[in-house]
Amino acid sequence: MLKKTSFLAALLLMMAVVSFTGAAMARDYLLPHSAYIEICEEDPGDQLCQNFCEDFPDTPVCSGQENEGQETGEYVVEARLDVEFNRMNIKVNGKEFVAPNILYEGTTYLPIRDLANLLELDVNYYGAAQTAYIGQLPAGEVPDEVIDEWEKQRSEESANADAAAGTLVRGGGTIDVYLDRVQVKVHGELIVDSTFLYDGTTYVPMRAACDILELPVNYYGPTSTAYIGVVPAGEVPKAEVDKWKSGK
Secondary structure, three states: OHHHHHHHHHHHHHHHHHHOOOOHHHOOOOOOHHHHHHHHHHOOOOHHHHHHHHHOOOOHHHHOHHHHHHHOOOOOEEEEEEEEEOOOEEEEOOEEOOOOOEEEOOEEEEEHHHHHHHHOOOEEEEHHHOEEEEOOOOOOOOOHHHHHHHHHHHHHHHHOOOOOOOOOOOEEEEEEEEEOOOEEEEOOEEOOOOOEEEOOEEEEEHHHHHHHOOOOEEEEHHHOEEEEOOOOOOOOOHHHHHHHHHOO
């Protein structure tokens, strides 16, 4: 394995002489990121590894999160997903809710902060437990001094809050994500469905969070709309609403 890696490192180094410009974010990566990750796992001091980690510091092998995950029994997994962006229209008790959303294999994912806004709950992240808490905190899980700091930050954010922007761009594509980088709890209950980290933001399955709060979620295909809570009269055929109510 070491000989293979050394050969790969030599090959990449030759390619790097031709392709790398010397400016960190101007470097070209001609092979999959997994090849550079393999080099980092074998020799973190290798120049190619150091270059890679300068450009992608959040990669677990660079940030140390990979080892932290193993210590807690959680494993960070890199994945490539085929998704649709902003496919879903969302209404909460009849009111339109505008937020970036990603549709993957029939499940709608929202950025965790937008999801908390949808649920009208606070969200806080506790790094020591690699856990994001939406709503109530489980007793004893977070130190009082950390909670005090959250409340201070929340007050500052409220004073500087901006209004949400309007139109979202739709489309599809393939994205690279980290699965289950953090665990998410709603009112202390763990969301067991996978979350993923994309472009620096944690995305959470919307229905899984709503289920914990016993909020009904229904989808109407012809308008690509997800209804949370009350469905406005006349927007969806009565037969469809009756089917939702019956659970069929």
